[in-house]
Amino acid sequence: MISLDHLPDTWRTPRAVTLAVCAALLLGLFSWLAVTAPAGAGLAVFDSRVSAWAVSLRTPPVSAVMTAVSALCSTPGLSALTVVGVLALAWSGRRGQALVLAATMIGSSLMTVELKRFFGRERPSTATLLGEPEHTLSFPSGHSLNTAAFACVLAGIVLFSAARLMGRALAVVGAVGLAGLVGVSRVYLGHHWMTDVLAGWAFGAAWVCLVALAVLWLRGRRVPLGEHRGAGEHGGEHGGEAGPAEAEAAVGAVPRLDGAGAGPQE
Template identity: 35%
Template sequence: MGDRGSKTGDAAGDVAGDAASSAARGATARESGGPPVRAVLASVWPGLLLVLVGVVGFVLLLDAVRDQEDLWRLDDPLLAWMVAHRTPVATSVLTVVTNVFGPFVLPVLVAVGCVVWARRTRTWWEPGLLAGAMVLATLVSTVLKAVIARPRPPEVSMVVAGVERSFSFPSGHTIGAATLLLVGGYLVWHRHHDARVLAVWTVASVLVIGTVALSRLYLGYHFLTDVLAGLSLAVAVLGVVVAVSRVHDLVVSRAEAPAGVGR
């Protein structure tokens, strides 16, 4: 009788031990499979918020253009004012600006900059994110231009008539400059977390993006809503980069954490 009770107890213990081992293996598998969904969501929400802000801003501008209301009402008067107040010096300076951030010079500058950055930091992660963001911005801008098909301002308003052959909405120059400044600045700040870097990034972004947008208006190649749409899309692209960067940080921190820590 005692032997049978002992065997029954041993069997129950074995079953409980097997269940505990299975549970432990399941927990380990879940942990090794990557960060939990809750942690990922908590990490990426700033990026998702930026994407939402950028997309909503773009949609509102597109709606204004299609319905010919709100900010669209400023497009023609502002363009006419810019044309009426041109000066030789300003025209020369802003022509250089618009050429530097155009589709021929800017990609070369970005490519060279990314290679130099990667060699100095000995990592391709941040330079690769910047290059990917620039490609994404270009693709989004190109596709949306073709789909929306908004005509350019009248050629009589352009400094050099006929030089721009693509559609007008959104401004490719603006999205390119804004993506470069916003994403590049974020990645540098993300690496150093220095208040001085943040201050320089903010000032440089405002000045450079504003100057490029002004050049497109002043030279007669875009309307106000075009450049604002380009900026909105750049904010959305920044949001994508922020989300990807933060998920990468989460994965790396979990991989580098000692066994048992944070579990």
């Protein structure tokens, strides 16, 4: 049997297990899309039909909204939102969260460039394109990947804070809504195939799960084992390392870092 004793306590909690399972599932979905979509197999057989259907739904008001949404989460737009978010968190004394947001977005932007270069999938024809042609490659959708990362990390900060249930629910709905709307806009405007968007969502969300796991790891390594003593069979004056339940209580809300003291997207 594989021993987990070498792992920090923060990696032996339900929260860490959930993050690891989600990351594995999302990366599995991305890998499947990465293999099948460029070859026109799997869900990619529906790409052309979905794009044609999206074109058939175009109206001037909807097109204006989709164009605005896509522009908001373009490279300049999302970079500005990230800077505002980082500054707001730092100004409020939550420097750890500001660092997590900045690191998440820098990482997602760099990976967007490399993933596009690696897979080399061409964009849909410009015949039905709304707006100016973009000269980067198609898979995965950078708008979708980076917006998913941005929305998920902000939602995670709320979820793992002391926010009330309603606040947490609104954070999840807002994250899903923003990422979903941006992805839909990319297909509607003719910039991406459906599978480009699905892959972007999957990788962006998986990246946030991995960042959260990294934060858990760092917190576990930072906290002295003496602070993780339990009272039961591990307790007493000579208690040992705490189990997952004690660790979960000890580290508190994650990723929080105690609350004190971006690249091409198209």
